[in-house]
Amino acid sequence: MLTLRTISSLGLVALVMLTGCRQDMHDQPRFKPLAKSDFYADLRSARPPVEGTVARGQLHEDTYFYTGKVGNNPGDYMPFAVTDEVMARGRERFNIYCSPCHSKLGDGNGMIVQRGFRAPPSYHTERLRKAPLGYFFDVMTDGFGAMPDYASQIPPRDRWCIVAYIRALQLSQNATSADVPAGQKVPSTPPEFRGDPGSGATLPELAPVSSSEKGEAEK
Numbered sequence: 001m002l003t004l005r006t007i008s009s010l011g012l013v014a015l016v017m018l019t020g021c022r023q024d025m026h027d028q029p030r031f032k033p034l035a036k037s038d039f040y041a042d043l044r045s046a047r048p049p050v051e052g053t054v055a056r057g058q059l060h061e062d063t064y065f066y067t068g069k070v071g072n073n074p075g076d077y078m079p080f081a082v083t084d085e086v087m088a089r090g091r092e093r094f095n096i097y098c099s100p101c102h103s104k105l106g107d108g109n110g111m112i113v114q115r116g117f118r119a120p121p122s123y124h125t126e127r128l129r130k131a132p133l134g135y136f137f138d139v140m141t142d143g144f145g146a147m148p149d150y151a152s153q154i155p156p157r158d159r160w161c162i163v164a165y166i167r168a169l170q171l172s173q174n175a176t177s178a179d180v181p182a183g184q185k186v187p188s189t190p191p192e193f194r195g196d197p198g199s200g201a202t203l204p205e206l207a208p209v210s211s212s213e214k215g216e217a218e219k
């Protein structure tokens with residue numbers, strides 16, 4: 001039979017063994033962050049990524065989509081088709097991120113400008129009407145002058161949606177009769193809204209068009 005003394009001895013041995021294991025886990029053969037290491041020539045334990053390594057989700061093969069540039073110059077085309085959904089998304093993102101400075105018309109008289117902030121240039125100047133689409137994308141990506149960059153706040157596709165909407169704003173304020181599609185009224189009939197017209201961050205809900213009004217509009 002095991003005596004009390006034997007049991008106590010075995011318990012003490014087990015305790016020592018467990019303590020030793022725990023200490024080994026505390027003192028693993030690893031490098032602590034930013035610790036000095038004599039193993040590497042630069043004496044740094046933290047190693048740079050292997051050359052050519054790309055993080056998951058960061059493979060930006062379409063250079064134009066992510067920069068708006070062709071070589072070193074801004075391009076002047078959209079990297080994807082402009083649809084009603086793209087324009088709606090661009091208007092929504094523009095009203096959230098851009099209109100506080102640029103205003104919803106893009107004339108540079110946004111709310112914070114009215115309260116004393118430096119006014120940005122109007123999109124409706126000759127220079128910006130002729131600016132290529134990639135220029136606006138580049139400014140949103142890297143910032144320009146007093147404007148900070150929005151790369152961390154607005155994903156690339158949303159930036160392009162905003163670019164398309166900016167071009168639509170420019171056309172809306174500088175259109176001629178030649179730009180009006182055949183058979184469309186000038187000025188066009190204003191839309192009727194159901195409930196509140198929206199806040200800018202949310203899109204308004206249009207009232208349904210009756211069949212008689214729809215037929216009249218198609219004439």
